[in-house]
Amino acid sequence: QVQLVESGGGLVQAGGSLRLSCAASGRTFSSYAMGWFRQTPGKEHEFVAVISASGFRTYYADSVKGRFTISRDNAKNTVYLQMNSLKPEDTAVYSCAAARDYSARHYYTEYNYWGQGTQVTVSS
Numbered sequence: 001q002v003q004l005v006e007s008g009g010g011l012v013q014a015g016g017s018l019r020l021s022c023a024a025s026g027r028t029f030s031s032y033a034m035g036w037f038r039q040t041p042g043k044e045h046e047f048v049a050v051i052s053a054s055g056f057r058t059y060y061a062d063s064v065k066g067r068f069t070i071s072r073d074n075a076k077n078t079v080y081l082q083m084n085s086l087k088p089e090d091t092a093v094y095s096c097a098a099a100r101d102y103s104a105r106h107y108y109t110e111y112n113y114w115g116q117g118t119q120v121t122v123s124s
Contacts (some may be wrong), residue, residue, distance in 0.1 A: 009118030
């Protein structure tokens, strides 16, 4: 069982930056690939980024590539999402998720555990 808690969301102006954190409980965090997804009202979860259990492999949605960076600290059981050059269309609830294998990548249904999410609002 893995429990996930996100933090770091908030209100920021377009062009600004935020860093989201996702703290995980349990001693098996380092064996899970970790992903970030986002969701706006009435829409399905949109894949943002994923990082392998070791941290050596990452994969990004085209919409955030070059602006967002996913990283993890297995010693702290935490995964991060650094978001730069934010745009109003990045406004969403951001959730982290854990998958048993990196092959889960952008497939929402392949993730086993989810956090509650944190709101990110980008004003124009």
